[in-house]
Amino acid sequence: xxxxxxxxxxxxxxxxxxxxxxxxxxxxxxxxxxxxxxxxxxxxxxxxxxxxxxxxxxxxxxxxxxxxxxxxxxxxxxxxxxxxxxxxxxxxxxxxxxxxxxxxxxxxxxxxxxxxxxxxxxxxxxxxxxxxxxxxxxxxx
Ligand SMILES: [Zn+2]
Ligand SMILES: [Zn+2]
Numbered sequence: 695x696x697x698x699x700x701x702x703x704x705x706x707x708x709x710x711x712x713x714x715x716x717x718x719x720x721x722x723x724x725x726x727x728x729x730x731x732x733x734x735x736x737x738x739x740x741x742x743x744x745x746x747x748x749x750x751x752x753x754x755x756x757x758x759x760x761x762x763x764x765x766x767x768x769x770x771x772x773x774x775x776x777x778x779x780x781x782x783x784x785x786x787x788x789x790x791x792x793x794x795x796x797x798x799x800x801x802x803x804x805x806x807x808x809x810x811x812x813x814x815x816x817x818x819x820x821x822x823x824x825x826x827x828x829x830x831x832x833x834x835x
Pocket of ligand 2 (some may be wrong): 723724725726727728731736809
């Protein structure tokens with residue numbers, strides 16, 4: 695992993711840099727993340743809020759609210775549609791950057807998966823990954 699982590703969307707309009715290593719990397723298999731990613735899971739690279747700086751580009755936001763009123767905000771590039779970031783009322787101290795948007799993805803090592811209860815049945819994750827059927831209590835997602 696290089697000193698400064700950089701990344702951006704598919705079209706290049708949105709670029710960001712992260713000045714600290716992520717707290718953790720997880721895979722979310724919830725129904726919403728499957729829809730947004732168009733795949734079996736979304737790769738959340740969780741950074742401290744202040745460690746992420748956007749250098750250029752404007753993100754659009756799609757907000758969804760849980761039954762208890764807590765919002766989850768999906769930030770995406772309005773030009774190419776890339777999912778770039780998730781922020782959550784539940785965890786205001788973090789920003790979850792989509793792992794696939796990093797320039798260098800070779801060092802990413804997911805350690806947990808969320809919402810395995812709605813996962814696709816063919817998906818087999820590497821041994822050692824912690825599996826949570828939904829949100830773990832007080833977790834980092
Ligand atoms: Zn874009
Ligand atoms: Zn999810």
